[in-house]
Amino acid sequence: MNVVLLSKQLKDGEAISEYTKNIAEKIVQEGHEATIISFDDSSYYSIDERVDVVRFSLHFDGDNIYNWSMMMNNEMKGQVMSLLEEKDFDLIHANDWTTVPGAVAISKHLEKPMVITIHSTENERGFEGEQAEMISELEWQGAYESDQVLVTKEDTKNSVLFDLDAPEDKLEVIDPFSDGWRERILNKYRELLKHKKEVKN
Amino acid sequence: MRPLFITWEYPPYKAGGIAAHCEDLSTTMDDQGHDPVVVTYGEEESTEYRDGVEIHRVPATDAATDTLSWAMHLGHQMEKKAIELAKQKDFDLVHAHDWMAVPGATGIKKTLDLPMVFTVHSTQKGRDGIDSKYQETIHNLEWYGTYEAEEVITVGRDFSEEVKHTYDVPNEKVNYIPNGVDLEKFDSHSGNLNKNKYALDYEQIVLFVGRMYPQKGPGHLIEAMPKILDKAPDAKFVMCGSGATEHYKGIAKQQVGDKVHFPGYVPDSELLSLMKNAKMTVAPSVYEPFGIVPLEAAACETPTVGSYTGGMKDTIIHEYTGLHTYPADPGSIAHQVKRALNDPGWSDWLGENARDRVEDNFRWEQISAWTTGIYSNAVK
Numbered sequence: 001m002n003v004v005l006l007s008k009q010l011k012d013g014e015a016i017s018e019y020t021k022n023i024a025e026k027i028v029q030e031g032h033e034a035t036i037i038s039f040d041d042s043s044y045y046s047i048d049e050r051v052d053v054v055r056f057s058l059h060f061d062g063d064n065i066y067n068w069s070m071m072m073n074n075e076m077k078g079q080v081m082s083l084l085e086e087k088d089f090d091l092i093h094a095n096d097w098t099t100v101p102g103a104v105a106i107s108k109h110l111e112k113p114m115v116i117t118i119h120s121t122e123n124e125r126g127f128e129g130e131q132a133e134m135i136s137e138l139e140w141q142g143a144y145e146s147d148q149v150l151v152t153k154e155d156t157k158n159s160v161l162f163d164l165d166a167p168e169d170k171l172e173v174i175d176p177f178s179d180g181w182r183e184r185i186l187n188k189y190r191e192l193l194k195h196k197k198e199v200k201n
Numbered sequence: 202m203r204p205l206f207i208t209w210e211y212p213p214y215k216a217g218g219i220a221a222h223c224e225d226l227s228t229t230m231d232d233q234g235h236d237p238v239v240v241t242y243g244e245e246e247s248t249e250y251r252d253g254v255e256i257h258r259v260p261a262t263d264a265a266t267d268t269l270s271w272a273m274h275l276g277h278q279m280e281k282k283a284i285e286l287a288k289q290k291d292f293d294l295v296h297a298h299d300w301m302a303v304p305g306a307t308g309i310k311k312t313l314d315l316p317m318v319f320t321v322h323s324t325q326k327g328r329d330g331i332d333s334k335y336q337e338t339i340h341n342l343e344w345y346g347t348y349e350a351e352e353v354i355t356v357g358r359d360f361s362e363e364v365k366h367t368y369d370v371p372n373e374k375v376n377y378i379p380n381g382v383d384l385e386k387f388d389s390h391s392g393n394l395n396k397n398k399y400a401l402d403y404e405q406i407v408l409f410v411g412r413m414y415p416q417k418g419p420g421h422l423i424e425a426m427p428k429i430l431d432k433a434p435d436a437k438f439v440m441c442g443s444g445a446t447e448h449y450k451g452i453a454k455q456q457v458g459d460k461v462h463f464p465g466y467v468p469d470s471e472l473l474s475l476m477k478n479a480k481m482t483v484a485p486s487v488y489e490p491f492g493i494v495p496l497e498a499a500a501c502e503t504p505t506v507g508s509y510t511g512g513m514k515d516t517i518i519h520e521y522t523g524l525h526t527y528p529a530d531p532g533s534i535a536h537q538v539k540r541a542l543n544d545p546g547w548s549d550w551l552g553e554n555a556r557d558r559v560e561d562n563f564r565w566e567q568i569s570a571w572t573t574g575i576y577s578n579a580v581k
Contacts, residue, residue, distance in 0.1 A: 060345050063269065063338040070273040070304055071345070078311035101277045105312045109284045133264035134274060 001189060002033040004080055004089045004106075006099035008072070010036060010055060011043030016095050016119055019152075019176050023093070024051040026182035033087070037079050039072050054079050065098075066131035073102035080106050091115065091189055097122070097135050100142035107145065113192045116146040121159040140164045143171075147192050150174050150185065202576055203236040203290065205315070207279055207306040208298040209272065211241040211256060217412070218380070218493050219298050219322055222356075225383050228252040229569040238286065240279045240305075257282050268301070269338060276304030283309045294318055294351075294579050300325070300339055303346040310349060316579040319350035321364050327488045328416060344368045351579040354378050354572065356491035357512035363490075376575050379515065380491050381565040387500040390470065392477035399462055399475070404437035405542060408479035408503075410472065410494050411486070413444030418485030418508065423453045423461075424531035425485075425538065430460055433542040439475065441467045476501040480548060481541050487529045489513055495523060496563050499555035504548060506537045516563075522555035 007020045017038075024034035028050035036047075040055035047053060058075050062068030076099065080089070094103035094116040107114035122136040143149050143166040150172055151157045157173050160166045172188070174181050206227055210220040227237040231253035243258025250256070259278040265271035283295070283305075294316040297306030303319070310317040325331060325340040347353050347368040353375045355361040361377045364370060400406050407429070411417035419440060429436055438461040440449065450463040467475065476482065482498040484507035491512035495505035499522060507513040508528040517523040524537040541548045 059348060061338070061341055063334040066270055067273050067338060070277065071307075071342075074304065074308045074311050077308060081311060081314055101280075101308075105277075105280055105284060105308065108281060109287075109312050130266040131270065134262060134270055137262060137264055137274075 001027070001091070001193060002035075002087060002089050003027055003091045003093055003189060004035045004037060004083075005093045005095070006076060006103055007036060007038045007095050008069070008098040009041050009043060010038040010045045010047075010053065011041070012045050014043070017043075017045065019117065019119070020095060021045070021047050021051075022176065022182055023185055024048070026186060027051075030186060035083065035087075035089070037076055039076075054083065064131055066134055069098045070101060073099065073105075076102040077105050084110075090193055093117070094142060094146070095119065097138040097142060100138045100145075104141065104145045113147040113196055114145060115148045115150065115188065115192070116142045117150040117152070118142065118156060118160055118164075119152055120156055121163055123159050123163040124156060136163070146170070148172070148188050150188070152176055202230075202293045202573055202580075203238065204230070204294050204296045204318070204576060205283060205286075205292040205309065206237055206239040206241075206296050206298070207283075207302040207309065208239065209242050209275060209301040211239055214242060217322075218491075221493070222320075222322070222380055223298055224254075225381060225565050226569060226572065227254045229381075229565040230573065233566070233569055233573070235569075235573060238290075238292070240282050240286075242275055257286065267335065269335060269342075272301040273304045275301070276306075276308060279305035280308040280312065284312060287313050294576055296320070296576075297346060297350070298322065300342045300346060303342045303349075307345065307349045316351045317349055318352045318354060318575060318579050319346040320354040320356070321347070321360075321490075322356055323360075323488075323490045324363060324367055326367055327363065327490065350374070352376060352575045354575060356380050357489075358515050359511050360490040376571075378568055378571045378575070379512070379563055380493050380496065381563050381568040382493075382496045382500045382559055383565060384500055384560065387473065387497070390473045390477070392474050392501075394471075394474040394478045396478060399439050399464065400437035403435055405433070405435050405480040406475065406478060407436050407438050407538060407542070408475055408482045408498075409438065409440045409442070409485075410476075410482060410497075411442045411484070413440070413442050413446045413449050416486060416488045417442075418487050418529065419449045420452070421485045421487075421529055421531050422483050422534055423449060423456060425535035426453065426457045426461065428532070428535035429538050429542070430457060432539045436460065436480075436538075436542055437462065439464065439479070441465075441472060441475065473497075473501070476503055479503050480545075481506055481523075481538070483534065483538060484508065484513060485526070485529075485534055486510060486513070492516060495555075496559055499523075499552075499559045502549075502552040502556045504541060504551035504555055506534065506541060518554075518558070521551070522558050523551055 025048040027034035035052040060071040261275035443466040453461040489511040505523040509525040519525040526533040
């Protein structure tokens with residue numbers, strides 16, 4: 001299995017970065033391949049050297065996080081596509097709304113399954129600011145387009161169910177502070193890939 | 202070749218000249234044996250085939266609070282449509298039109314690994330400056346488009362230089378291709394006009410066509426009106442276009458009363474009749490990368506009095522196809538309009554020359570051929 005994980009940043013100590021790193025390290029420990037694609041904000045990170053990390057710069061400065069993220073995702077897609085010259089990806093794992101446009105485009109183009117972890121929803125964060133509704137729309141799209149939606153806590157599950165209207169059967173809470181959480185995520189990957197293989201056959 | 206056109210506006214949706222440009226260019230390319238596909242905005246998802254061109258429309262969000270975020274969202278929708286289309290047909294390149302197409306086109310370039318051509322129709326700096334973070338972001342997007350594109354097309358000769366310097370684009374990837382005119386559309390139009398809607402029988406229509414914004418210079422023409430009427434009392438100013446119409450109407454009415462008429466937005470067909478019946482068009486723009494009005498007027502054998510700026514330096518030849526004025530100079534506008542109005546024979550001669558020149562230099566067949574030539578460079 002070869003998984004590409006998308007994260008807005010990669011920084012030791014930052015919650016989503018640690019989550020992404022932990023999953024990627026588990027993947028390589030199990031003998032599979034993992035690639036993390038992340039915007040390069042010059043933060044320090046440490047990771048198992050078997051994980052392939054691609055950090056990229058962006059020659060675009062936006063007036064808000066939404067516009068910046070949309071263009072950052074374009075660059076992210078370019079990075080994934082250029083890696084295809086040397087490897088194939090079996091699955092795309094997005095993290096939060098900031099990586100949804102890239103993950104959706106790659107998943108559709110490569111016809112590979114998509115997993116998203118929604119770490120919190122815009123509703124949970126207070127739905128504040130001019131871009132709140134558009135950010136929430138991206139979360140909805142991420143949940144809608146994904147084959148598997150993961151959340152890290154019950155509150156987020158409820159918000160994804162009721163605010164984003166996601167079907168319960170593709171939604172699962174996996175708490176990154178619980179025992180065996182990384183194994184459970186890998187098992188989700190395995191189920192999706194097995195299902196895809198069955199559908200193909 | 203099969204280019205994928207990315208444009209937010211395509212008829213019937215249009216705010217400026219990009220829609221008509223994309224329609225004329227794609228239709229002519231199809232006539233010349235190419236296979237352009239257009240992805241653009243629509244209120245709902247749809248596919249249509251018009252004049253041989255395949256047009257796909259995708260809706261955009263209602264949640265955007267400004268045009269920039271709306272364009273970002275639309276770009277993502279367009280990209281998803283392009284990915285879907287790419288499963289059935291191969292595209293040779295993606296062709297973006299202006300900054301609103303940059304998010305979608307660069308996404309498509311990256312995901313589908315296609316070369317990109319970017320036509321810059323105007324710049325943020327020239328339109329209304331870079332004074333806020335919002336305006337700066339649009340400027341950045343324009344820069345990003347020129348950076349990502351293999352080839353950049355600009356619609357004016359002077360404007361090419363502006364684009365090169367504003368975005369620091371290498372000389373060799375900036376191309377100048379003017380806009381064109383679909384002469385058949387003008388020739389097949391009857392030109393019938395109920396003149397009484399606009400002017401009295403004996404009055405000579407002096408026509409302004411454009412959005413009522415400072416960039417287009419309606420205020421300078423309004424300032425020139427009393428001086429023109431002093432020497433040419435039969436002139437009647439007809440100011441067509443949407444925008445800050447009430448603002449300019451108030452000022453103009455104060456200056457010259459009933460000698461000016463503001464019909465607001467005028468449909469294409471009626472506009473064409475007006476152009477055919479006008480004594481001249483006046484294009485007092487202070488910033489005009491290309492400016493289609495002088496060419497459309499020329500197609501109607503109507504000369505244009507236009508500012509010596511941007512594209513009009515090329516589209517008007519002074520004292521041969523029209524008259525140049527100093528930009529933002531009401532005295533200069535008044536002088537040149539009076540010259541043309543007071544010498545009808547000479548004015549008709551200017552109009553005839555203007556028409557001949559359009560036939561020789563601004564046909565879509567030529568422009569399409571130049572554009573596909575640039576495509577060939579982009580895909581190398």
